[in-house]
Amino acid sequence: MAKIRRIGVLTGGGDCPGLNAVIRAVTKTAIIQYGLEVIGIEDGFLGLIENRMHPLTTETVSNILTQGGTILGTSNKADPARFAVGKDKDGKPIFEDVTDRVLKHASDAGIDVLMCIGGDGTMTAASTVAKKGLPCIGLPKTIDNDLMHSEITFGFQTAVSIATEALDRIHTTASSHHRVMLVEIMGRNAGWLTLHSAIASGADVILIPEIPFDVDVVGEYCLKRNQRGKRFTIIAVAEGAKPIGGERVVNRVVHDSPDPIRLGGVSEVLSAQISERTGLESRATILGHIQRGGTPVAEDRVLATSFGCRAMELATQGRFNEVVVMQRGEVTSVPLEAVANQQRLVPPDHPLVKAAMAVGSTFGAPK
Ligand code: F6P
Numbered sequence: 112m113a114k115i116r117r118i119g120v121l122t123g124g125g126d127c128p129g130l131n132a133v134i135r136a137v138t139k140t141a142i143i144q145y146g147l148e149v150i151g152i153e154d155g156f157l158g159l160i161e162n163r164m165h166p167l168t169t170e171t172v173s174n175i176l177t178q179g180g181t182i183l184g185t186s187n188k189a190d191p192a193r194f195a196v197g198k199d200k201d202g203k204p205i206f207e208d209v210t211d212r213v214l215k216h217a218s219d220a221g222i223d224v225l226m227c228i229g230g231d232g233t234m235t236a237a238s239t240v241a242k243k244g245l246p247c248i249g250l251p252k253t254i255d256n257d258l259m260h261s262e263i264t265f266g267f268q269t270a271v272s273i274a275t276e277a278l279d280r281i282h283t284t285a286s287s288h289h290r291v292m293l294v295e296i297m298g299r300n301a302g303w304l305t306l307h308s309a310i311a312s313g314a315d316v317i318l319i320p321e322i323p324f325d326v327d328v329v330g331e332y333c334l335k336r337n338q339r340g341k342r343f344t345i346i347a348v349a350e351g352a353k354p355i356g357g358e359r360v361v362n363r364v365v366h367d368s369p370d371p372i373r374l375g376g377v378s379e380v381l382s383a384q385i386s387e388r389t390g391l392e393s394r395a396t397i398l399g400h401i402q403r404g405g406t407p408v409a410e411d412r413v414l415a416t417s418f419g420c421r422a423m424e425l426a427t428q429g430r431f432n433e434v435v436v437m438q439r440g441e442v443t444s445v446p447l448e449a450v451a452n453q454q455r456l457v458p459p460d461h462p463l464v465k466a467a468m469a470v471g472s473t474f475g476a477p478k
Contacts, residue, residue, distance in 0.1 A: 114223075115147065115223035115224055115426060115427065116147060116148060116221065116223060117147060117148040117149070117150060117220075117221045117222055117223055118137070118141055118147055118148075118149055118150070118222065118223065118224050118225070118226055118423075118426060119149075119150045119151075119152050119159075119164070119217060119220065119222035119224070119225045119226065120134055120137055120138065120149060120150070120151055120152065120167065120183065120225075120226045120228070121151075121152035121155050121156065121158060121159065121183060121225065121226070121227055121228065121229075121233075122134065122155060122181040122183050122184070122185045122228045122229065122252075123155030123156055123185055123186065123187070123189065123227060123228070123229035123230075123232065123233035123236065124155065124185060124187045124229045124230045124232045124233045124252075124253070125185070125187055125230070125253070125254075125403060126179075126180050126181055126185050126403055127252050127253060127254045127265070127266025127267075127269070127270065127403050128179045128265075128266055128269035128270070128403070128404070128405060128406060128407035128408070128411055129252060129265035129266045129269065129407040129411040129412065129414070129415040130180065130181040130183075130185075130228060130252060130265075130266070130415075131172075131175040131176065131178045131179070131180065131181060131182055132175075132176050132177075132265070132407055132411065132412045132415035132416060132419075133228050133250055133252070133265065133415040133416075133418060133419045134151070134167070134172055134175065134181065134182060134183060134228070134419075135172040135173075135175050135176055135416075135419070136415055136416040136417075136418070136419025136420055137149070137226050137228075137250075137419040137422060137423060138151075138167045138168075138169070138171075138172045139169055139172060140419060140420050140423040141423055141426075142168070142169055143169065144423065145423060145427050148166065149166065149167040149168075150164050150165070150166055150167065150220055150221075150222060151164060151165055151166070151167040151171070151182075151183050152164045152183065152225075153165070153183055153184050154183070154184040154185060154186045154189070155183075155184070155185045155186040155187075155189050155229070155233065156186070156189040156190065156191055156213065156233070156236050157186040157188070157189035158183075158184075159191070159212075159213040159216050159217060159225075160189060160191060160194060160209050160212055160213055160216075162216045162219075164216075164220055176412060177406050177407070177412070178406070179403075179404050179405045179406055179407065180404070185229075187232060187368055187369075187370075188365070188367050188368045188369070189236075190232065190235070190236050190239075190369040191208070191209050191210045191212070191213045191236055191239065191240060192208050192210055192236065192239045193206045193207075193208065193369055194206060194207055194208070194209045195366075195367035196209070203366065204366050204367040210239060210240055210243050211243075213240055213245070214240065214243055214244060214245050217240075217245050218245075222245075223246065224246040224247070224248060224426045224431060225237070225240070225245055225246065225247045225248070226247075226248050226250060226422055226426070227247050227248065227249050227250065228249075228250040228252055229249070229250075229251075229252060229253075230251065230252060230253035230255065230257075230258060230264070231253075231257065231258060231259070231450065231451070231452070231453060231454060232369055232370055233249070234249045234251070234258070234434060234447060234450045234451050235369075235451040235452050236369075237249055237447055237451075238432075238447040238448050238451040241431070241432040241447055246431035246432060247431065247432055247447060248422045248425050248426055248431060248432075248433060248434070248435070249433070249434030249435065249447055249450065250418050250419065250422050250434070250435050251264040251265075251418070251434060251435065251436065251450070252264055252265050252266045253266055253267070254266045254267055254269075254270035254297060254298070254304060254402055254403055255267075255297070255298045255299050255301050255303065255304060256298075256301065256303040256304065256455070257298070257299065257300070257301035257303065257454045257455045257456065258434075258436070258450055258455060259449065259450045259453040259454065259455045260434070260436050260438070260445045260449055260450055260455070261434075261436035261437050261438070261450075261455075262436075262437050262438060262439075262440075263414065263437045265407070265411045265414045265415045265418065266403070266407070266411060267303070267304065267307075267411075268408050268410040268411050268414075269405070269406075269407045269408045269411045270297070270304055270308075270402045270403065271304060271307045271308050271311065272408050273398070273401060273402050273405070274294070274296050274304060274305075274308035274347075274398060274402055275307075275308040275311040275312045277294055277308075277396070277398050277401075278294050278308055278309065278311075278312035278314055278345060278347060279312050281294050281345060281396060282312065282313075282343075282345055285343040285344070285345055286342075286343045288343070288392070289342035289343055289392070290343055290391070290392045290393060290394055291333050291343070291344045291346065291382070291385055291386070291389070291391050291392070291393040291394075292343065292344070292345055292346065292393070292394055292395075292396070293346040293348050293378040293381055293382050293385075293393065293394070293395040293396070294314075294345070294346070294347055294348070294378070294395075294396050294398060295348050295349075295350055295375070295376075295377060295378035295395065295396065295397040295398060296308060296347060296348065296349055296350065296398055296402070297349075297350055297398065297399070297402050297403075298319075298320075298349050298350060298351060299350070299351055299374065299454075300320050300351045300454055300456065301320065301321075301349075301351070301454060301455065301456050301457060302319025302320050302321050302322075302349045302351070302352070302456070302457045303457055304349070304402070305317060305318070305319050305347050305348065305349035305352075306319055306457055306461075306463055306464070306467070307463070308347060309347035309467065309472070310463060310466065310467050310472075312345070312347070313345075313470075313472075314345045314346065314347035314472060315332070315336065315344045315345050315346065315471075315472055315473070316329055316332060316333075316344060316345070316346040316347070316348075316472065316473055316474075316475055317346075317347050317467055317472050317473070317474055317475075318346065318347070318348040318349060318352035318377075318381075318474065318475050319349045319351075319352055319457055319474065320349055320351035320352055320353065320359070320456070321456050321457045321458070321459055322457075322459050322464070322474045322475075322476055323352075323353055323354060323355040323356070323357070323476070324352060324353075324354055324355065324474065324475030324476060325354065325355050325475060325476065325477050326354055326381065326384050326385065326388065326475075327388065328473070328475050328476065328477055329346070329381070329385060329473070329475045330384075330385050330388040330389045332344070332473050332475070333385060333389055333391055334389050334391070337391065344391075346378075346381070348377055348378050348381060349377075350374040350375050350377060351374050351377075352377055353377070355476075355477075359374055359377070360374065360375065360376040360377040360380055361373070361374060361375075361376075362374055362375030362376050363375075375397060375399075376397070378395035378396070378397060379395045379397075381395070382394060382395040414437070417442050418435045418442065421435045421442045421443075421444070422435050425444055430444070432446060432447045432448075433445065433446055433447060434446075434447055434449075434450050436450075
């Protein structure tokens, strides 16, 4: 067993269901299994930059397994290597490398290893502080399911079930009003969430960032359905979907965030274009942050608990600077550096893409 006495735990980046389940798993395993102390860091890396943390006990993590969100808080604006410390005279953020501050606060708190629960942004930050000497272990969360080298991240399956339920509900109103209904689903540059929920709900059109679409192909498809007597069409569209040769729709730019682009609005643009081309009535629904809220499904709780337990095994074996991942259905780990600054996207020839096409759905690409 490696000589560690105290671990730190933080949750970084956008929240998702299952974060509390992982905090609980890490904390309970550390205390019950290995007799270690646990420090909870508030608001992700921001808490280490600003020295905000508090002890976690089996009592503080009791009863949080099923709770959404994170009891530690999170931030997606706290990359220690590029932290916004103020604004210049034009209102643009001034960035500084505050990694040394993070290392000092962690060392003052006696943290021997830092458990970083997050997505690619958090893993990139963890990889930076790890290189400077603070041992880290990553636990992958994100509803986007886009973390490199892991076939699943916790939060994803809950978001899939939320998006699926929304698509199911849209189905009935689409059918009653004979409309083209678009449902816009999160996922940033990855189409996993859209692909899974679209297949689960039998969406007719599936638009994902990895397969650029042609709006005329989509319009034609809707019209053909109408001619066949199916007087409605359900379109599951990823927020990052874009037309062939076109751009993604940007909703806002968060200047002091390491990844400043926030996507959103493609469903509304498309809805107008489809109506104009086909004469069919159309409506758009943007699911937004509902996909990140609430109770995690059972699969996410199980995944979070297995990942937390595995992370503590790595820590106590002195296998630092690794990320817990799922590969071929087994919980294993890869070096932090292998996942930093990367995204796992849907290969356009993925078996699920083929399966969706096999049952008659279209990705809106020309034949
Ligand atoms: O990465 C998770 C995610 O929900 C993305 O799917 C989405 O694009 C983004 O975060 C939204 O970020 P914010 O919470 O800053 O609006």
